[in-house]
Amino acid sequence: MAAPGGAPAIHRSVANIRSPPGPSSSSHHHHQPHHPSTPSRSVVVPSPNFGSPSSLRADEDVIVVDFGTRKLQVGFAGDAAPRGCVWFGPDQQRRVGDFRDWHPDYKYDWRQAAGMWGWGRDHELWQGGDVRGTDLGLIGDKIERALREGFTKYMLIDSRPRRMVCVFPSGLPIPMLSAALDSLFSRFQPPTISLLSSPVALSVGAGVRSALVVDLGWAETVITSVYEYREVKTTRSVRGVRYLVDQTHKLLAKHLPDGSAAKSTDGAEEEEYKLSFEECNDIATRMVWCKPSKAPAATQKAEGLETLVEQDESENSAPSAIQRPGRVEIPLRSCRPPTTLNLPWEELSEPCENAFFDSQYSRSGFDDHELPLDLLVYRSLLQLPLDVRALCMSRIIFTGGGTNVLGLRRRIFDDVSEIVRERGWEAVQGKAFDQMRANPKIKRKGARQATGGPTGVASPSAENQEADGVWHDAANTLPEVDPIEEQLKKGQDKRPRVQGQLRAIESIGAWSGASLITHLKASTVSTIDRDVWLQHGAAGASKAADVDQKSQRQSLGPGGLLRAANVGTSWTLGVWGTG
Template identity: 25%
Template sequence: MANSDGDTGGTSELLRGIAALRRQLSSSSPITTGASPSFASSPLLSPTTRQQYTDPPVILDIGARGIRAGIAGMERPVCEIPIGPDLRGRIKTNVLWDLDARNTSIEDVLDILQTILRDVYYKYLLLDGKSRKVVILENPMMTLQLKKAIAFVLFNYFQSISVTYMLSPVGSMLAAGARTALVVDIGWHETTVTPIFDYKPILSATRSTLRAGKRLHDLVSRTLKAFTDAIPSFDEVEEFIARAMYCSPVDLSTSATTSQQAFAITLSGNTYYIPSSETRHKPLIQLFLQRAEDNVDDIDDFPIHDLIVSCLSGLGIDTRASMLSRIIFVGGCSNIPGLTLRILEEVRNCLAPDSAGGDSTDLYLQKNFRPWTIGDRSRIKAITSLGAWTGASLYISRERDHLLNGTGAGAGTIRRIRAETASGISHTASSSFRILGEVERDLFLLDKNYADNIFDWTISTKYR
């Protein structure tokens, strides 16, 4: 009986403690920690809207060869999922989309996105898609059809609240700690050069070329086939590019001893014997730096250093001067050792008056671009960026702090779209950064005109 009475007394005390805790929680303020009373009690924001802004959104960097995903505020993505055939047979290709829309099946793109994003949400992020907004990092050359397909998957299969598109060059610039830069993205399908001045992308001066990762992959694959009897797989070619290739700061074609060195390399368990080390650097020079023999290149086929010169030539003097020392290289191929240094050296040779090219270089520039020169070669420099995803995470966390602290202009600022700054991010007195073009789920699914026109920056602002 003594033990029973003791247990009964302890239980009663525990129940009284729980009741007191419940009364304390019910009488406490529902204001979110860190939020000011003016924001939490604002009549313009319903509890559902407040919850949407307090939860950091999901950031997706969707590329042709892989997807990076994570939650805003983190320093790096939670997962980086490459696109390639899986053991279950759900994905049968190595690329999400093809540059030629005629070779791209939207149904396949939707299936691949649905498969990968399901792993992103339920395996890595452990989130329900209905509870978070989504920010998509887009390349300036991303097609409207692809942007609409991404939104369709997020809205229909994952029930996302909203989808917001943000230019990836802006994210790369923010991750470098700059507000003005020239972003060179050496991607899979295209190499894109995007000038950004005071957080505003100048899309009219953006240039692109087809000399990118896909053509390098095809060139290296043909080279390896010529030296070996076996046919290298897609993964073996990519591994060779990542492990063996490099770009020298000077031309090695005149060095006979270096070019004749043979080597062996093991790729995915298969050993390849390469009779000449030219295979390690010659494809890079041939693809990214070599000009056409007739000195006239196609508009989509310029070497990267000439593409940079062409982009800078289309800018004003004051805008161009601030970008010369802030060139940012991003993209998978930019990680090849020595490639960015060689491109910078070629740009210096094009723009410096004492360039080694002499009259032939000037003739080439006069034939293709508006020529101009600089006096100091050392002004052309590159800065390092942590990547577009990290820059977007930095921006989102900063904007979220503004909203929670009540220092911004209110909830409507994140959806405000200004026609004069429709190329990217607006710069106002209330906030230095702005996301442009938030697409709401209900309007996208119910209004066909809204769904067809919201992603096109050239149309009227009727649907924005």
């Protein structure tokens, strides 16, 4: 029933509940507001909690932060992707009131910055696992500035304390982890911070419980074996994306004209950079590519019939002339004077070949910390137990900045497949082992032992059994059916798991995996209370074996609140505090 005067009833107008009256309202049809207005938060940050009448009782927003060597990703828990990504660079190291970047005559001097910080060091949050000479206070300041930029620029939220979930690399040293947590607790006041490791979050993002995570990171390549959401083994190599950028600089500096290359006065070879880090990094990201594997085409043949390319039969089927490799023009503006290089396309694959493989050298000439990536992946799988290896080799996840190099993931996968085809899973290698394995006498002896197995024991005949029928053969009796076991088997997934074959899978990322874990309210590796951290710091953490898991559970049942009151009394740093 309409209200008197033609105006709609207040309790029937949806616009009066969810938004201010618009032009469709008859009462404001001739009086439209002309002043600008700020849109509501639901337009900027869409959330399902703000579209229902129970929004006042909605859970508070949980912020998920993914820490990397060169960038930081922030967003809300439950979202599919982060709201923003903040890259570390020289712009974040300006003092308050330094507006030189907006001066028309100002130009960034990368040579002076390279002499002060090191070539490209001002683009990093931390330098791998080396804490010698590291300014931990500077790390905390960088984290604070990056988070404030992410909150105000991408997330559009205030400085109200919110719970945080932080994703850190599992090999991060405790001093750097402590500096990051000190900065978060003292400057953003979150009530609790939950810690997650990057490999586990990546496995959750891929939808698997076990995986082999190959992180082609900035400072190094880290391979982590995850089995049932637990990190089993970690191996690493110094071959990272930074080494790729260095090799790109060497390639470009080699082709510079003589006038722009400064020559050293003494005979010693000094590493002098002719190009800026930003320019070399951009070229390495856009133009460097990886050569395909040299494995025979028979091993890469797919199942099924071959696909024929449709073509006009009237065209000449004669083989076309061999085309010369194309050339690429690369403009360089950071050298003196600026120039343009004309390089063959094939030479742009040399930085990737030298940085990640070094195929011109023998496999036995590398140390354990500088293994090529294909050999590193093979040895990581070889050192795993048999059941863990069978699952991890079928769930290989490539992540990190090195995955953006064209053809690198395919090259690593094909080379590992070729090594497995040649060597198998034998830990011992060499000429003597090959000769022993090829010895016909040993082969005949092994075949004789395999065929001549133990003989079975004949079961007693029915004549020897007792006449009353009480006694029976216990060894051949079928077990009784347990109804509880039958119910448990019905709830299990009976689909066969893929294992025992090399296979690469995709993941939506560590941040998205952590967002999914938080949204499902699953328990994290470690949860740290703010008051306990400010009182004790990292020294107050207990070992994982000393923490009572029952006391960490919270519920609304009898005694649940009493147990929840003592949550912060005993806590652990998870994989970061195993020492």
